[in-house]
Amino acid sequence: MRVIILNTGTELLLGDEQDAHLAFIAREIFPLGLRITERRTVPDGEAIRDTVAELFSRAEILFVTGGLGPTTDDITREIVADVVGLEMYQDPQLLTSLRRRLAARRIKWTSRIARQADVPAGAQILPNENGSASGLYLKANINPRIPSPHLFLLPGPPRELQPMFRASVMPFLRSFVQVSGSIEQRLYKIACMGESTVEEAIGEKVLAVPGIELGYCARPGEVDVRIIGKSDAVSRAEAIIKTQLGPSIFSGTEESLEEVIVKLLTARHETLGVAESCTGGLLANRITNVPGASKVFVAGYVCYANQAKSDMLDVDPKLIEKHGAVSEPVARALAEHARVCARSTFALATTGIAGPTGGSPEKPVGTVYIALAGPGEIVAKKLFFPSDRETFKQLAVQAAFDLLRRNIIGT
Amino acid sequence: MRVIILNTGTELLLGDEQDAHLAFIAREIFPLGLRITERRTVPDGEAIRDTVAELFSRAEILFVTGGLGPTTDDITREIVADVVGLEMYQDPQLLTSLRRRLAARRIKWTSRIARQADVPAGAQILPNENGSASGLYLKANINPRIPSPHLFLLPGPPRELQPMFRASVMPFLRSFVQVSGSIEQRLYKIACMGESTVEEAIGEKVLAVPGIELGYCARPGEVDVRIIGKSDAVSRAEAIIKTQLGPSIFSGTEESLEEVIVKLLTARHETLGVAESCTGGLLANRITNVPGASKVFVAGYVCYANQAKSDMLDVDPKLIEKHGAVSEPVARALAEHARVCARSTFALATTGIAGPTGGSPEKPVGTVYIALAGPGEIVAKKLFFPSDRETFKQLAVQAAFDLLRRNIIGT
DSSP states (O other): OOEEEEEEOHHHHTTSSOOOHHHHHHHHHGGGTOOEEEEEEEOSSHHHHHHHHHHTTTOSEEEEESOOSSSTTOOHHHHHHHHHTOOEEEOHHHHHHHHHHHHHTTOOOOHHHHGGGEEETTOEEEOOTTSSOOEEEEOTTSSTTSOOOEEEEEOSSHHHHHHHIIIIIHHHHHHHOOOOOOEEEEEEEEESOOHHHHHHHHHHHHHTSTTOEEEEEEETTEEEEEEEEEHHHHHHHHHHHHHHHGGGEEESSSOOHHHHHHHHHHHTTOOEEEEESTTTTHHHHHHHTSTTGGGTEEEEEEEOSHHHHHHHHOOOHHHHHHHOSSSHHHHHHHHHHHHHHHTOSEEEEEEEOOSSSOOOSSSOTTEEEEEEESSSOOEEEEEEOOSOHHHHHHHHHHHHHHHHHHHHHTO | OOEEEEEEOHHHHTTSSOOOHHHHHHHHHGGGTOOEEEEEEEOSSHHHHHHHHHHTTTOSEEEEESOOSSSTTOOHHHHHHHHHTOOEEEOHHHHHHHHHHHHHTTOOOOHHHHGGGEEETTOEEEOOTTSSOOEEEEOTTSSTTSOOOEEEEEOSSHHHHHHHIIIIIHHHHHHHOOOOOOEEEEEEEEESOOHHHHHHHHHHHHHTSTTOEEEEEEETTEEEEEEEEEHHHHHHHHHHHHHHHGGGEEESSSOOHHHHHHHHHHHTTOOEEEEESTTTTHHHHHHHTSTTGGGTEEEEEEEOSHHHHHHHHOOOHHHHHHHOSSSHHHHHHHHHHHHHHHTOSEEEEEEEOOSSSOOOSSSOTTEEEEEEESSSOOEEEEEEOOSOHHHHHHHHHHHHHHHHHHHHHTO
16 A cells, blocks of 8 residues: 655755654554555645645555644644645543543643534544544545545654654554555564675575575674565575574664673673773663663773873873874773673673874874674774774674674674 | 645554654744745655655655655656656766765675666765765756646654754755745743743743734643744844743754753853662653763663662662652762762763553652752752653653752752
């Protein structure tokens, strides 16, 4: 089915607000075999009218988001009723529940708020548990004289749209969507390999499987490979991907590298400390984003200044003087001492030059050493990530996490 | 002018990837008097062809993002050349610079990468400083037989697109866009105030200024207020905003709170250390994202486990036992000891319950204490941010940074 999202809102096109609806709706409807075939974003006002009218001939399911609020620029309801050729009426039940809602919140009643109780004749109301703007569902061709798709009008704020979508939109979709059930999707997350290297390893072989769709998505230090197809094609493609990429695949779900690490360490009752110079807290921050991180993460030493490396982790100032703070011996010392100080099973360390300044001919911006101390030998790696500061930090963190992951699983 | 963005990428419609281009481009082109009038998102493949062809009659400037990479699903170049009716040729200079780029990064050369040197005849190349996919500019009606808008093909990754846009796209836009010069835009960033509180303070008064457009954008711990209008209207609105919000405004530019802090500390030759429990490294990470942070940031103690609070910062275990790790006395001790250990002018500390577990009736999930030690008295604050884990961390960090900022500027 042709499924189109129309996001309305001048603020979206001014770039003030990120649209979160596409990602949410795409994932919700995927199990029904539905995919979003197009997304449009238009400003408030007459552009909505033109676009809604145009999309009537293209969409079979149309989600319109935004413009259901009480303010003067919220005119989606009226425009849609007009295009579909339906009268508006004030829904008395909706009016009552609006009054009750505002009273409970001690918000003053205004005539503008009452507009939110106006609905096109025949529309079904989608209750909003988290705001005053109800959603609306107009079934396909609700006005026999005007062809139209299944039409859902949804509120703009994600925290209102999302529960409404799950509670009220999904049941309607299920009522008229034939779930084929045969199309499957798989995701493989690969650490520390470039997109072109990944493609070289799997691209041709996977695309030789009839009926498979293959997509890549590259992030700093990570490539997501997605295959879509019928069950048997997906199985064949999966076998190829697993053979070719093996332990470079760190996850077959949406799990992040840090989630994988927290899970691995938790299962083994092992712990982690980190010593960060160039990554400046990003290692610790990403690990502590994972719920339950406190079971495995003990301490992070963000020893940014050279003095701090000695003060916090007792790194010999002479070692720093001899090799420089950005060097393998210092990386090793940081990891080793962090492991002792944190009393943890493992410790990761990073030291490098994030830039934009601080590089030299022999240690240019982008140079980084990572080290891992654990029950076995200390291992260290020199890497080179010439990029902007934040990407550099992310690449270094991915490399450090992957070093730990591979060490734990023994590959 | 009708300015349209076409985002291409199956991954965008599957919801795997957020589109960051709209927001960036909207802000860049605003000073030229340009606004984005529509944004479309379509999957890779033939949908690109249909949409590009359709948009030729609607757009005067068309930005197409994505699909310029080396993989088989990157076919934007070819589709556009086809629709515009231009031959593709291999650009020898581009090929040479691609080879050089890959050699410098020690990445293996593959024939697929060479595809990135294919360009439509007459197109101008937009160099990519941060990736291998060059952008392309095709001037309006480049093929006299086929009407077309000014057409920019841009790479998908934001860190590649953004510098390219500033360096290479803007000069082309300036060459053919008449800048009216009379419309101005101002941005005010406000810390630690809710959107509705900000609106209550300024909304009615600002909107009473004729010809002013007012927009809000709420992020965790931050509200951006944007006004747009003619010069005199903007000046009047600005006076109102400054009177009403005063020192709550931390920036009148795109600067982040951490950039403001690094700037303030740098100017005063002062330094900062942080002790983080519940924020788990986010304070350090955000400060070290700022280029030049090493001038002011000394050390971060991510003392996640209770033991680490004593080991790293010598917090008396009895203090923790008596008051709990999440308490004002412990927050104060962390800040005080971090300042001593880091030998810094200031130290910030956080301790709280990020959740989803770990709460209790008297200290529910969302409870956080922040403290600041400096040359004056130690100050501490108890706050409550009942939200998801990452939002909680961001809110706590915003509150801590703002405490420091206000302390430095004395408000």
